[in-house]
Amino acid sequence: MKFIFRSIVLLFTLVMFSCGGKEEKKKEQIQIKRKADVEVKAQETATNEVPASQRITLDNKGVGKIKSLPLDPEINQEMVTRGAALFKTNCTACHKPDKRFIGPSPKGIMKRRSPEWIMNMILDPQLMVEQDRCAKDLLVEFNGAAMANQNITEEQARDILEYFRTLN
Numbered sequence: 679m680k681f682i683f684r685s686i687v688l689l690f691t692l693v694m695f696s697c698g699g700k701e702e703k704k705k706e707q708i709q710i711k712r713k714a715d716v717e718v719k720a721q722e723t724a725t726n727e728v729p730a731s732q733r734i735t736l737d738n739k740g741v742g743k744i745k746s747l748p749l750d751p752e753i754n755q756e757m758v759t760r761g762a763a764l765f766k767t768n769c770t771a772c773h774k775p776d777k778r779f780i781g782p783s784p785k786g787i788m789k790r791r792s793p794e795w796i797m798n799m800i801l802d803p804q805l806m807v808e809q810d811r812c813a814k815d816l817l818v819e820f821n822g823a824a825m826a827n828q829n830i831t832e833e834q835a836r837d838i839l840e841y842f843r844t845l846n
Contacts, residue, residue, distance in 0.1 A: 730815035731782040734790050741809040742798030744832075749793055753843050760834075761841030768828045769838075775845055780823050782816065785845045793839055800835040803827055 739745065765775075765784075772780040787796060791812075799806050799813060803825035806813035817824060830838070 730812055730819045731778070732790070733812065733815070735795070735812050736790070736792050738810070738812060739792050739794035740796075740798035740813070741805055742802050744794045744797040744801070747793040747797060747839075749843070754840055757837045757840035758844055761837035761839065764830070764834050764838050765841055768830065772823070772825070781820055781825060784842050787842050787845070789846075796839055796842065797832070797835050799825070800828075800830055800838060801832065 765773075769784075774783055776785050777783050791799075795810075795812070798810075803813070804827060807817050807824060
């Protein structure tokens, strides 16, 4: 009986020691991840580029049906009211007026983007991400969180743009 008990204990001990290889796999995975993180940081440092959310591209009109959009020097308060309501209803799940969230803040957007670019991004974000360099860079900066198409009409987008004009 003692022989059987000792044999079982010895067998159990051998099984326990033979399973120790999993720690090596964990260490390898951690090293691979760290190496990838270092490579990404090296690429970011090498480019020394301004993040897309802070980049000024006022000459870029984007891709889409809005080619030219002259703005009245005076802000239309009725449009602002409608635009603020639309923004609150359709956009605040991802955008906060005064801080970075899932997507960039629209505060100061008129100082960084052309009205045409903003309208095209609101109207067809998928096309913009596919064909516009700045929109692609924003997608990368915000961890691949693509802007959802809210099926906003051109008139509604213009109201939202007018609201953006008040966010300085």
